[in-house]
Amino acid sequence: MAMELPEDSVGxxxxxxxxxxxxLTLRSGKILPAYDIVYETYGxxxxxxxxxxxxxxxxxxxxxxxxxxxxxxxxxGWWDTCIGPGKAIDTNLYFxxxxxxxxxxxxxxxxxxINPETGNYWGPDFPVVTVRDWVNSQSVLMDKLGITKWAxxxxxxxxxxxxxxxxxxxxxxxxxxxxxxxxxxxxAQNIAFNExxxxxxxxxxxxxxxxxxxxxxxxxxxxxxxRMVGHITYLSDNAMRAKFGKTVADFENEGGNFxxxxxxxxxxxxxxxDFQVESYLHYQGERFxxxxxxxxYLLMTKALDYxxxxxxxxxxxxxxxxxxxxxFLLISFTTDWRFPPERSREIVNDLLKAGRKVxxxxxNADQGHDAFLMxxxxxxxxxxxxxxxxxxxxxxxx
Amino acid sequence: xxPDLQIIQQWIEPNSRVLDLGCGDGTLLHYLKTAKQIxxxxxxxxxxxxxxxxxxxxxxxxxxxxxxLSNFQTNSFDTVLLTQTLQALSNPDQLVEEMLRIxxxxxxxxxxFGNWKSRIYLSTKGRMPVSKFMPNAWYDTxxxxxxxxxxxxxxxxDRNIKILTRTVVDSQHQxxxxxxxxxxxxxEIAIYHITKN
Numbered sequence: 001m002a003m004e005l006p007e008d009s010v011g012x013x014x015x016x017x018x019x020x021x022x023x024l025t026l027r028s029g030k031i032l033p034a035y036d037i038v039y040e041t042y043g044x045x046x047x048x049x050x051x052x053x054x055x056x057x058x059x060x061x062x063x064x065x066x067x068x069x070x071x072x073x074x075x076x077g078w079w080d081t082c083i084g085p086g087k088a089i090d091t092n093l094y095f096x097x098x099x100x101x102x103x104x105x106x107x108x109x110x111x112x113x114i115n116p117e118t119g120n121y122w123g124p125d126f127p128v129v130t131v132r133d134w135v136n137s138q139s140v141l142m143d144k145l146g147i148t149k150w151a152x153x154x155x156x157x158x159x160x161x162x163x164x165x166x167x168x169x170x171x172x173x174x175x176x177x178x179x180x181x182x183x184x185x186x187x188a189q190n191i192a193f194n195e196x197x198x199x200x201x202x203x204x205x206x207x208x209x210x211x212x213x214x215x216x217x218x219x220x221x222x223x224x225x226x227r228m229v230g231h232i233t234y235l236s237d238n239a240m241r242a243k244f245g246k247t248v249a250d251f252e253n254e255g256g257n258f259x260x261x262x263x264x265x266x267x268x269x270x271x272x273x274d275f276q277v278e279s280y281l282h283y284q285g286e287r288f289x290x291x292x293x294x295x296x297y298l299l300m301t302k303a304l305d306y307x308x309x310x311x312x313x314x315x316x317x318x319x320x321x322x323x324x325x326x327x328f329l330l331i332s333f334t335t336d337w338r339f340p341p342e343r344s345r346e347i348v349n350d351l352l353k354a355g356r357k358v359x360x361x362x363x364n365a366d367q368g369h370d371a372f373l374m375x376x377x378x379x380x381x382x383x384x385x386x387x388x389x390x391x392x393x394x395x396x397x398x
Numbered sequence: 399x400x401p402d403l404q405i406i407q408q409w410i411e412p413n414s415r416v417l418d419l420g421c422g423d424g425t426l427l428h429y430l431k432t433a434k435q436i437x438x439x440x441x442x443x444x445x446x447x448x449x450x451x452x453x454x455x456x457x458x459x460x461x462x463x464x465x466x467l468s469n470f471q472t473n474s475f476d477t478v479l480l481t482q483t484l485q486a487l488s489n490p491d492q493l494v495e496e497m498l499r500i501x502x503x504x505x506x507x508x509x510x511f512g513n514w515k516s517r518i519y520l521s522t523k524g525r526m527p528v529s530k531f532m533p534n535a536w537y538d539t540x541x542x543x544x545x546x547x548x549x550x551x552x553x554x555x556d557r558n559i560k561i562l563t564r565t566v567v568d569s570q571h572q573x574x575x576x577x578x579x580x581x582x583x584x585x586e587i588a589i590y591h592i593t594k595n
Contacts, residue, residue: 327457348459349469355415357437360459361448378445385452392455
């Protein structure tokens with residue numbers, strides 16, 4: 001049923017596509033001769049093109065960051081809590097751009113699109129892309145849009161890593177870098193989780209060495225499992241207790257039940273789904289596997305693993321920021337154990353070492369890594385206040 | 399502007415790097431940014447104060463001073479400020495030394511517990527002084543390390559810290575010839591400009 005759109009929504013959005021004919025040399029040395037970029041924009045670009053704001057998406061995200069593609073769409077874009085008229089990223093003030101990254105599965109050239117050289121799906125032959133390659137392609141799109149300097153580049157998690165790369169690679173092309181719930185590079189634990197996800201995909205019999213689309217199938221089981229593992233790392237213990245512990249336990253009188261709500265009210269004494277949390281993970285995993293490309297998942301996790309801007313500076317991240325000119329805002333969340341506050345503080349300390357201007361907030365939140373997508377009052381109000389100030393700077397600029 | 403800030407601002411060089419420990423709502427840094435084009439960082443832990451700093455356009459880092467300042471490089475700032483925060487720290491002596499490691503000079507202000515009002519309060523009532531300026535009871539006050547002008551002078555001497563200027567003012571932040579003569583007795587707020595010896 002068609003629904004009434006909320007007043008603070010950007011409304012019905014039509015994704016746009018642009019064909020880039022100039023080749024892109026990737027970090028791996030491979031060259032992408034030409035490619036499509038699918039992107040969305042919200043708000044209006046002002047006359048002097050100074051109010052552009054780039055949003056970078058994370059692992060499972062795409063260009064659809066806000067609004068609805070149709071009135072029938074059940075859920076809005078992935079960051080609708082933060083993008084819209086009057087929201088933190090206020091579309092009354094900013095011209096917001098979000099593109100699907102290379103290797104993605106939202107329409108931008110990637111494994112699930114056709115390789116013009118072969119006439120078949122790129123599949124596993126799509127080159128491994130890195131955060132740096134994404135940022136280079138985002139810069140190409142920026143040029144096509146006629147924007148010379150972003151008012152801000154913003155992103156959470158893997159999106160935040162792209163923000164850092166922007167500040168390092170294109171110091172002249174952004175005024176503010178807003179990096180949320182990110183890390184300077186992945187830890188062994190982070191990489192380990194990614195490898196479990198990749199293994200579950202590549203060992204699925206329907207994976208067919210990545211050529212599953214030619215076989216009219218996809219590794220549903222593997223991708224489901226990968227997402228289940230990933231999803232656990234996005235939530236905190238407390239978030240799970242709250243999510244799956246409300247119906248049985250009366251918190252006021254008996255305290256929590258550790259999130260151990262049963263699905264059917266009793267134990268099965270078998271190996272079926274007993275607890276709500278199991279059922280939830282199955283549901284999330286399956287829903288995800290139906291809408292996401294497995295090869296893209298492999299590529300995105302590799303981009304995460306490979307991200308380490310200090311690599312060109314002998315392991316000293318502060319040196320990477322020496323030429324950065326933008327101001328930085330970093331935000332972390334207390335219960336995020338995927339990229340905990342200490343990881344953001346590492347970035348903050350390297351920025352300080354490099355003499356950069358930085359603001360840092362550590363938000364008390366129960367939601368774990370996913371908090372960056374949630375309407376947490378202190379997070380939203382600070383984020384909004386910061387971007388209001390950025391807009392004032394644009395207006396005050398000579 | 400608060401008169402104590404008026405006194406402090408004259409010691410800040412234009413275009414210098416300033417670190418404010420416990421920067422509150424960013425009023426001082428905002429003023430210095432406008433008047434002296436400083437490059438500023440403030441440290442603060444209160445949510446509302448941090449939000450006000452952002453609204454002021456002041457760079458602010460959420461960091462607890464009691465956990466130290468080891469993340470700041472030696473000599474990375476020109477001036478490090480510690481205004482009305484010294485008495486609330488777990489290790490005020492260590493922090494003062496850290497200030498002078500990080501900055502070329504430091505500015506410290508604190509309520510002078512040697513003030514005559516405190517002395518009379520304690521001597522006549524026999525209880526820990528409570529005033530408009532220090533309104534909390536002894537058990538719930540954030541101010542856990544009170545000191546006097548004399549005490550701070552001694553600390554500076556012991557730690558080889560050079561006092562460039564020492565000023566005391568009353569709660570209206572006014573100075574007088576009498577306060578200059580008897581700072582520890584008449585001064586309510588002490589303002590120190592210090593550096594390494």
